[in-house]
Each structure stands twice: as C-alpha cells, then as structure tokens.
Amino acid sequence: MKSSVFLTRVVLRNYKSIGGCDVRLHPLTYLIGTNGSGKSNFLDALHLVRDALLGSLDNALNERGGLAEVRRRSSGHPTHFGVRLEFVLPNDGRDAYFAFNVGALKKGGYEVQNEECGIGKKGKGPYYSVERGVLKKSSEDTFPAITSDRLALVAVSGMSAFRPVFDALVSMGFYNLNPKLMRDLQKPQDGRLLKPVGENIASVIGHLERNAPGQIKVIEEYLQTVVPMVHGFERKAVGPMETLEFRQEMAGSLHPWRFLAQSMSDGTLRALGVLAALFQSNQDFSPTVVGIEEPETALHPAASAALRDALTRASSNVQIIVTSHSPDLLDDSDIDPESLLAVVSEGGETKIARLDSASRKAMRERLFSAGELLRLNQLAPDPEVLQDQERNQPDLFGSIRE
Numbered sequence: 001m002k003s004s005v006f007l008t009r010v011v012l013r014n015y016k017s018i019g020g021c022d023v024r025l026h027p028l029t030y031l032i033g034t035n036g037s038g039k040s041n042f043l044d045a046l047h048l049v050r051d052a053l054l055g056s057l058d059n060a061l062n063e064r065g066g067l068a069e070v071r072r073r074s075s076g077h078p079t080h081f082g083v084r085l086e087f088v089l090p091n092d093g094r095d096a097y098f099a100f101n102v103g104a105l106k107k108g109g110y111e112v113q114n115e116e117c118g119i120g121k122k123g124k125g126p127y128y129s130v131e132r133g134v135l136k137k138s139s140e141d142t143f144p145a146i147t148s149d150r151l152a153l154v155a156v157s158g159m160s161a162f163r164p165v166f167d168a169l170v171s172m173g174f175y176n177l178n179p180k181l182m183r184d185l186q187k188p189q190d191g192r193l194l195k196p197v198g199e200n201i202a203s204v205i206g207h208l209e210r211n212a213p214g215q216i217k218v219i220e221e222y223l224q225t226v227v228p229m230v231h232g233f234e235r236k237a238v239g240p241m242e243t244l245e246f247r248q249e250m251a252g253s254l255h256p257w258r259f260l261a262q263s264m265s266d267g268t269l270r271a272l273g274v275l276a277a278l279f280q281s282n283q284d285f286s287p288t289v290v291g292i293e294e295p296e297t298a299l300h301p302a303a304s305a306a307l308r309d310a311l312t313r314a315s316s317n318v319q320i321i322v323t324s325h326s327p328d329l330l331d332d333s334d335i336d337p338e339s340l341l342a343v344v345s346e347g348g349e350t351k352i353a354r355l356d357s358a359s360r361k362a363m364r365e366r367l368f369s370a371g372e373l374l375r376l377n378q379l380a381p382d383p384e385v386l387q388d389q390e391r392n393q394p395d396l397f398g399s400i401r402e
C-alpha cells in the first residue's frame, strides 16, 4: 500500500520560539508538550509556507504580526528565519524539497535571502536556486521574473516542472476549529478544502455529499460514536447563505428532530470539524497533510477511543499531525513510540525530538502507554538527538541526501 507520508522531514531555523529543529514525520504524528512549549509554532511554520504560496509572503508575515514576531527573539538576535521541507510528491512518488530563509533588511522590510527547490536526486530532476531575487541555477531554459520580497515558487508555479511542488504544498490543511464560527451562516463556496477554523464546513459537507457520499457515512458513524443522539447532518441553504442541519433522535418522537448548526453543542461541532478535516478527501481533491490543534478539545474522555481510531484510520490515506494534551487520547499501547514528538521549552527556546530511549522502550515493551507516560510527565525529547542537532546544525539548503 502507498504510504500516506507526504512530509518526510521538517527543518526549521529561528521560527518563533524554535531555535532549530530537524524532525522526521510519520503517517500520524503527535506533538506533545506543556503549554507554551512550541507545538503550535511548529504547525504554524508549515502553515506559513502554505499561506505564503497561496497568497503572498507579505500577507503571511503580516497576518502573524510581521517578521519581528515570526523570527525568534533571543539574546543572539537572529535576523532571519528558515524553513526546509522534504516531501514525496503525491502523484508520482518523487522525492522533493523546498527551502528558503527570510531576513530583515537594514532599511526596514525583509527579503528572501535564499530559496531552493529540487525534485528527485541531485541533478536528476528539475531544480532552481535563487539568491536575493537573482536566479543562480536552474534546470530549466527559461525562468519567470522574480523579486526578493516573494517566494519564487509562486512565480514558477506556472511551469509544468515545478507545478507539482506548488500544488502539493498548498494542499496542506491546518486546523484549529472554532464552534462559534462553524455556527454562523456561511457563504457558499467550492468546499474542496476545509478552512482553518471550520468557517466553510457547510460547503465542505455539501461538496462531499455530491462527490464522496462514502466519506459522509464514515464521518456520520464516528460522530454518532461521540454524540450518540446525532444521527446525521446535511448542508442546508438559508437564503443566499448556508449552514448544516443535524438530525437528532428524540425519545417518543417518530421522526428525528432537526437542528441547525446554530443550536448544536460546542463538542458536536468541534467533533464534526475534526472528522471533516480528517475525511475530506474526495475524487477531485485530497489534502497532502492535515494538521489539527488539540482535536480532543471539548470532547468527553469517553470519546477518546473513537477519536484515536478516526485519526489512525484517516492516517492510512493522508498524513496527519496533531498537537494534544490528552492522556486519554494516547492511552493505547498500540501507538508507535516513533509517532510521538516531544516538545519542550528550555529557557524560552523550543526543542523538538522523538521520545527518549527509556520512554520508547517502556512503550515498546507495553509497560506504559503514551497516555500513562504523559500523565506522569515522562514524555521528554531524546537528549542524544538534541545534542546531535546542537553539534551539527542541519543545513537548510542542498539536495536531499541519498
């Protein structure tokens, strides 16, 4: 079976609280760490890449308060931040990477200092390398005009050689669902990809009803495990707007009662949002990665097993990354110790790595589940990996190593 892993490796430099990180990702990766340790910052770095490609780098930075808020604040005063993503192109399985760093300019503002993209092993596939808005190397005979305040990948997305990279990176979805916005009447949209807080959920459900009724069934089954009274839902037009209508079983009533999203509980809406994020793939669109912030929020602990099952099932199709504080969600001895990344803040600097060897061993030997270790506050990053990263700072640039 084809692996669902899209992002194989993420290297970050000076992104918010993250001084440096170099991690491998799995079909399902859990980011675990105390409040303020830097879990959301990790997901946000990936989200910024998507935002900068789909809109503009300027917008992506401004939405985050500008470069000064995005690059790490520390006594060393780093002036730039950098991102390197290694991934597998979904259509043909070729390895690819995309890397850039953004630095402040003396006269104010910022520039993309370096940007590289390469498909396949060194020299084998399309590649380009750009320095401060100037093309240094490329496999292609022609190249569009580029400037140093934008990512060149946006400009080259019109070239068939690089289009697959662009398409794959903008198909990453990141979620922090907000029941309040899911309740509001929504403007009808194409609904191919669920938006970050669930603000287009009615369109997404409508799109699935038309294109992937099987996915609606899966979502309904899981939702019913979480909220047994709710038997189904559908997109409902309300004048020029739309919302969701839920069918709810009522004792003594022959027909289910119908409620609009406006009247549904926070937990029901959040659960539906998480499930829609997980199972939104359909024949004309499939996300490459789905990142979800704390999917357990507002859910009763008894729903944890169903949520875990949904995450695992979805991850056989699409790569999933979640942040979580829930020991109940992790209370399963089948969870692969390698799928957990421990996030800690040391003096305000975020460190991320796989679990230390003692925890991995305890989980492998089924002495403790990840959930039990989390309750005991025993999930720590592997000190050897962290030391190694400190000694040999990973390069942002250069083709993928064999």
Ligand SMILES: Nc1ncnc2c1ncn2[C@@H]1O[C@H](COP(=O)(O)OP(=O)(O)OP(=O)(O)O)[C@@H](O)[C@H]1O
Residues within 6 Å of the ligand: 015, 016, 017, 018, 033, 034, 035, 036, 037, 038, 039, 040, 041, 042, 068, 069, 070, 071, 072, 073, 074, 323, 343, 348
């Ligand atoms: N530019 C920056 N430089 C240094 N540190 C930063 C920067 N921006 C944010 N931070 C730090 O990152 C922290 C927030 O990290 P983040 O939101 O990733 O935490 P989290 O692990 O998701 O926590 P929670 O579980 O509470 O959601 C802030 O407390 C702040 O200290």
Ligand SMILES: [Mg+2]
Residues within 6 Å of the ligand: 039, 040, 041, 293, 323
């Ligand atoms: Mg967070």
